[in-house]
Amino acid sequence: MQTEHRLYYKDARSLDFLNDESVHLVVTSPPYPMIEMWDDTFIALNGEIGFALAKGDGRAAFTLMHGELDKVWRELFRVLKTGGFACINIGDAARSTGGRFQLFPNHFRILQSFWELGFDPLPVILWRKQTNAPNKFMGSGMLPAGAYVTLEHEYILIFRKGPKRQFKTEEEKRNRQESAIFWEERNRWYSDLWDFKGIRQNMADADLRGDLRRRSGAYPFLLPYRLINMYSVYGDIVLDPFLGTGTTTFAALACGRNSIGCELDPKFAGFLQEKLQAPDLPGVLNEYHRVRIQEHLKFLEQYKEKGHQPGYVNNFYQFPVITKQETGLKFYQIDEIRPKTRDCYVSFYAEKG
Numbered sequence: 145m146q147t148e149h150r151l152y153y154k155d156a157r158s159l160d161f162l163n164d165e166s167v168h169l170v171v172t173s174p175p176y177p178m179i180e181m182w183d184d185t186f187i188a189l190n191g192e193i194g195f196a197l198a199k200g201d202g203r204a205a206f207t208l209m210h211g212e213l214d215k216v217w218r219e220l221f222r223v224l225k226t227g228g229f230a231c232i233n234i235g236d237a238a239r240s241t242g243g244r245f246q247l248f249p250n251h252f253r254i255l256q257s258f259w260e261l262g263f264d265p266l267p268v269i270l271w272r273k274q275t276n277a278p279n280k281f282m283g284s285g286m287l288p289a290g291a292y293v294t295l296e297h298e299y300i301l302i303f304r305k306g307p308k309r310q311f312k313t314e315e316e317k318r319n320r321q322e323s324a325i326f327w328e329e330r331n332r333w334y335s336d337l338w339d340f341k342g343i344r345q346n347m348a349d350a351d352l353r354g355d356l357r358r359r360s361g362a363y364p365f366l367l368p369y370r371l372i373n374m375y376s377v378y379g380d381i382v383l384d385p386f387l388g389t390g391t392t393t394f395a396a397l398a399c400g401r402n403s404i405g406c407e408l409d410p411k412f413a414g415f416l417q418e419k420l421q422a423p424d425l426p427g428v429l430n431e432y433h434r435v436r437i438q439e440h441l442k443f444l445e446q447y448k449e450k451g452h453q454p455g456y457v458n459n460f461y462q463f464p465v466i467t468k469q470e471t472g473l474k475f476y477q478i479d480e481i482r483p484k485t486r487d488c489y490v491s492f493y494a495e496k497g
């Protein structure tokens with residue numbers, strides 16, 4: 145198996161380099177409207193936003209910022225295949241403008257936009273981002289009635305374009321079965337509350353971490369890694385129109401999916417080139433499979449200790465699994481990542497024994 149990973153340093157408001165119905169999955173996180181760190185990004189997209197903010201007209205700024213994101217959402221609807229999914233990570237903003245403090249409900253505005261485009265909204269994930277920061281409580285402290293509850297969660301909005309995807313041929317069915325996840329992973333991953341605190345599987349984060357990642361609103365590796373496993377199969381094409389430090393590309397590489405990343409700011413090019421050519425990258429990404437298998441074996445011990453018996457055996461690894469759906473599950477590990485051009489990389493895989 146091999147996959148291809150393309151990078152474009154372009155404005156995602158026009159994805160004219162992509163054909164209609166050409167990608168299987170979108171996983172992304174846009175710049176967040178009304179969060180100060182993204183003000184300049186939005187002002188560069190539309191100068192009116194700067195005037196609205198300067199006037200203290202937060203509602204006008206919010207509307208204009210989402211107007212720019214809407215152009216990207218329209219493009220996503222065009223390039224996504226029928227039956228494909230879009231997963232959008234977004235947080236709301238709480239901010240004072242014109243002397244008034246209020247919530248700017250980004251998740252609600254994006255949901256509405258996708259709804260109007262014709263996407264089918266699906267149950268959302270609340271990503272709990274608990275913080276111990278002393279400034280997490282906003283407003284008048286212990287005195288009623290001007291204190292506000294904390295903002296310690298973000299959303300992962302999930303949409304499907306059109307009817308369910310069909311897996312018709314024997315080859316498509318086999319590939320879907322190989323792409324299965326473990327039963328116990330299903331129980332955690334398809335839950336509406338995600339809390340990555342205390343999760344060990346953050347090796348790639350540790351390795352990809354850097355000053356640029358901290359300053360760029362990067363999401364944890366585990367976020368696109370889970371979503372890609374949940375909403376696509378081996379060999380699919382995953383698009384991130386707001387690529388930033390490339391977390392989605394790295395997750396797609398680990399998951400044996402092709403990827404397309406689009407990023408407006410060319411300052412990420414050097415960072416991505418360096419990370420994609422790092423000799424230890426295959427090892428870092430492959431570690432995920434090893435840990436998942438290890439955690440499955442640990443889970444089996446606990447399952448048996450509780451007096452349960454797994455009902456099936458995985459065809460490839462010969463270890464017990466809980467359901468028939470996991471019998472075809474198989475991991476592919478990266479042998480080598482080779483640059484084809486500066487902005488295109490090919491990854492070669494072998495079955496993980």
Ligand SMILES: C[S@@+](CC[C@H](N)C(=O)[O-])C[C@H]1O[C@@H](n2cnc3c(N)ncnc32)[C@H](O)[C@@H]1O
Nearest residue numbers: 155156175361362363386388389391407408409
């Ligand atoms: C929240 S960050 C994404 C971070 C990314 N998920 C990661 O893990 O590094 C949003 C990114 O969108 C980029 N961006 C903003 N407007 C854009 C546009 N019109 N087209 C493409 N990228 C854009 C910003 O430069 C920023 O890197």
